[in-house]
Amino acid sequence: MSEAAQLIQHDRSHQISSRDRLPAFPHTVSHPGTRAVSARGSSVMDDSTDLHDGFSPFQGFQSLQDPQQRMLEMMRTVRELVQPASKVVRPGDVLYHSGLPFNTVFLINSGAYKLVSRSLDGREQIVSLKFRGDWLGFSGIAHGRHACDAVAMDTGNVSIIPYATLLEGCVRHPELMAVVHEAMSTEIRRERESLMSVCTLASQARVAEFLCAWARSMAQRGLRADELTLRMTRADLGNYLGMTLETVSRCLSRLNREQLIRFGERGRRQISIPDLARLEQYVISGSSARTARLQ
Amino acid sequence: MSEAAQLIQHDRSHQISSRDRLPAFPHTVSHPGTRAVSARGSSVMDDSTDLHDGFSPFQGFQSLQDPQQRMLEMMRTVRELVQPASKVVRPGDVLYHSGLPFNTVFLINSGAYKLVSRSLDGREQIVSLKFRGDWLGFSGIAHGRHACDAVAMDTGNVSIIPYATLLEGCVRHPELMAVVHEAMSTEIRRERESLMSVCTLASQARVAEFLCAWARSMAQRGLRADELTLRMTRADLGNYLGMTLETVSRCLSRLNREQLIRFGERGRRQISIPDLARLEQYVISGSSARTARLQ
DNA sequence: CGCTTGATTGAGTGCACTCAATCGGGGTGG
């Protein structure tokens, strides 16, 4: 058994109640080959050379497929070339702890995860939220130790990929390397979007944009985008968005009052978005220059 | 203090060249595709050419402890395996524009650079500052187009590395791939540190931490850490730190009044830090829970 | 049933923002 599995610990002290009626098998490791590999072998990512010849009509090579197909293709590529073990996680499970030696990354098959950074003086910050198709652990490559905690917010499943295995795979299969580079590049982009949001938007617009981003993200994964089920407390939300839990609550109430969102029947963590375009419009109109403009 | 804790420390890299009398050309675009190698650029480049032989291809440079040595080693590896052209940039030069096709990354030999993201509705955000040893362009991999502008804030020199070439190099030289992965991982870490700073620190502590990070980074490169020369306006600073330029100015004045920093004789962009430990202590004490705590 | 945890809402405060005036240095032209 890999040391990766040993790193995974089950911490049930912070379980989100009532949401896991699924039978959980925390220590079950399933095998990847079970999913049939599609016959059409040549994926779009194979040919990495023609991507960079300087011209692309749309979004580069991505435009050849919709994002969901691309994600599936990516996951298929990884499964095929790395053949990783996988693992079921439950709410509160920690995939890796900040400071522990890095030797494994994870590819998310399902579930929702938060990455929590801690400063030396004890400040905690949720720096990222991750979902199906996202990778976990890249930040640990740099110094050989994980830079944050990865905590499952929901029941889910991750592929376990020893980093050494991944590197070997990248050497033998350049298309896998392209996939990994792209995933890391995406992660850099996302962090920057968070920073932009926190730095330039007032609190209510920030909450609104968060909901928009979540909705878009769900749509991109083929899930329904008009009915969000937040799997986090107001405290988590506030921490991630750089505001207090009370402010989050007030902003959501105000958005609800203004009909931009609607609370679901099954608790106020369920939020429906009647008109996503209108919510996005609100973000734009609310983006008064909150900080210093450039030039 | 544990080894792990040290590894997590902030290390934004900053490097400043000493001359500053050059005129700025704010909208000059230099073309990365032109392989113009300037002979006189060698003055700013590290021209050590001796090889280093022994490091594990899959471990990157983690075995080397001294960060400065590690950086030099990394740059040497890239020069050796990729043999990139290089290019002199001047203040205001734009290495790449957001939205333009991505096909090149850059490795910074000298100078200071800012990465500016723009949202659809026109908000601008300096998302990162880059210096010697940092890479530029990784965020463009994901969608085949650059995600931000890269603007030189000072005279400098960058190595020009076509991404296709880099990929080929990675396939043939696993140690190069490790270098690239490590660089991207570092970039992810840095963005998260920025987010943490913006989300958890009050404005004055945020400014203080920015200065601390700068100073540490100088020290890490063997340069003097008690005399900083900021190469950006208060507006840039404020944008990067998520506050207005007036607030930046007030915070600096207050830090000066409290003897935590001292303004230099050559203008108020020059800042000396009499006691770095005391400044760092101030950051910690000023880190009152500004946003929601977790659990 | 009471306990606990999470969410909401209210009241009041303070920090950081906006607006605005001033200052200083560097460059330019009369």
Added chain:
DNA sequence: CCACCCCGATTGAGTGCACTCAATCAAGCG
């Protein structure tokens, strides 16, 4: 040369948004 302007930086006055503190409510659970 000075006068002038422009730009960046500083400082002040006043305001408002988001924070703190605190009470209440709702839901889940032993």
